[in-house]
Amino acid sequence: MGDALGLPYEGVSPQRAPRLLGPPDRYRFLLGRGMISDDTEHTCMVAQSLIDARGDVDVFTKRFASRLRWWILALPAGVGKATARAGIRLWLGVKPQNAGVFSAGNGPSMRAAIFGAAIDDVKLMLEMVRASSRLTHSDPKAECGAIAVALAAKHSRDHETVDANLWLDHVVNAVGDDGVELTDLLRKAVLSTRAGESTPDFTQALGLAKGVTGYTYHTVPVAIHAWLSHPKDFRQSVTTIIRCGGDADTTAAIVGGIVGAGVGCGGVPEEWIDGLWEWPRSVTWMRSLGESLADSIDEKPITVTKAPSINPLGVLVRNLLFLLVVLFHGFRRLAPPY
Template identity: 75%
Template sequence: MSRDAIIGCILGTAVGDALGLPYEGVSANRAPQLLGPPDRYRFFFGRGMISDDTEHTCMVAQSLIEANGDVDLFARRFASRLRWWILALPAGVGKATARAGFKLWLGVRPRSAGVFSAGNGPAMRAAIFGAAIDGLPDMLELVRASSRLTHSDPKAEYGAIAVALAARHAREHESVDANLWLCEVADAVGEDGAELTDLLRQSIDSAAADETTKSFAVSLGLSKGVTGYTYHTVPVAIHAWLSHPKDYRQAVTSIIECGGDADTTAAIVGGIVGAGVGEAGIPSRWIDGIREYPRSVNWMRILSERLASSDTKAPTINPIAVLCRNLLFLLIVLFHGFRRLAPPY
């Protein structure tokens, strides 16, 4: 495992998530008027907070530590964490993930808990697999187990595989070979994933032609913003990565400027690029600007170190602290929601 890739992926996910969070659900045209450019945190007095995108990535990392390569054990540990995560009243949880969490509480087995949805939930937590798992077959099995826990539509799984392979490619190659990466994706998703591979080919061609990520999103009919449908999210996220594979700042800001599900899209891009550039490639002021507890930046670093080592004891968090934090987070989210009711429109 690569320590730099793991910590870069986790912190890259967190920073992208925190930067994109205030822009979530705002159209690409209105966002600059309402919030300004995504060059600094605008969530809470100039500071950033994370959402479910980073929380799921951290829960996956914790479960990977405890599973030590055992796919079934990983699924059970992640399912257990997801149950308690739902109970802590997270704001903005996706419908499919929420339903899967409730099914787990009702005693449904992890392999059967997924809801038929092609949402981007599995993709948002997939980059860490590519950053942390060396063996390709093992990585793919773990990605599938993570995806099927909440989403049973194969499209959600295929999108997650593409993201995981992108993070893996980013950490293993100094220069991105987009065609090599696409071949890996095509092999992994097979003929059933042909629609996704066609969209990813469009991403590659557009990036090679130096088209902006926003222009590419518009060409897919996403002028108002990138939706949570994984076949919208993943191709646009890949375009941002291919356009700026070693420039974290540009990659993340370019996808936030597309509007829509900005926290998730930026988290995905941040995780992929972060796996390639490490913590050193992420602006330090953005890392330092995250104000979180109990999943603090320092806690994420400890998590990364343990995942990169042979340690099988994952760092824990205080559930009471999580609940208190989530209530504060909900209040801030409500403030932003009411703010959007006012001009400019």
């Protein structure tokens, strides 16, 4: 939902967005309906691969790499440079463990919340997050950001009341010396929320007045601030971070994943669920995916849960339509109001 709500605001400054599109309180992508982007698609592929893996990190890596190859082939619009290059390297025969390019983009973070939502074993969860991150991004910063998001989603799921210090301690232990810069930024976010500073004001204090960039150490601290400011309010947390501008679909997807892990489907506005227009990854299909993932975690040894599949030709047709809508939004931004 965060991804679909933030998508039309992607790349628009927080100053211009309200004049160009209006408030992010409803879908504004296609005739009042919402569509998902790579943020949600990657989360779905991670969920499918977790079902296949059954706790085996190597199997997860292979299955996710395979899905990423075919995802790239379906001509997704707006794919990040690092992810695109990693997908091409996979097609050229590079092993999944070596496919990632040196980039600190927020691709690994955008698909990380599902790990915290689905996996109880922290050690296994961290291994899965690292495998997911390194498949496309080899810069340790990208990995550290993804770890922080996954641990936030797990904390959101496990605690009725969020304890920011407890969560931050877990992040510090998990990222080690590689993540000192990130943990300093996260500590600033914790102190800022405690002082009552709004997420847009915190964003400006980080020097991001024109919008949150796709750099992990910009994306993740702002997303964490939105979560800590509204830990059990899905609507407020998502709309708040979209108002910060910039990479709004990814930041809102991350916040939606973290807060959603705590409030569940019942905490998401029904009109946002009903207003999502998607195929073949429909709401019904995504519900089935979530149920299958839950079943694969709880299943007995004699049962085997299979990941729901999708029609590849359907994905290609959908992506062509999606591209046309994206191009329309691109041309619309050339016109006033500025």
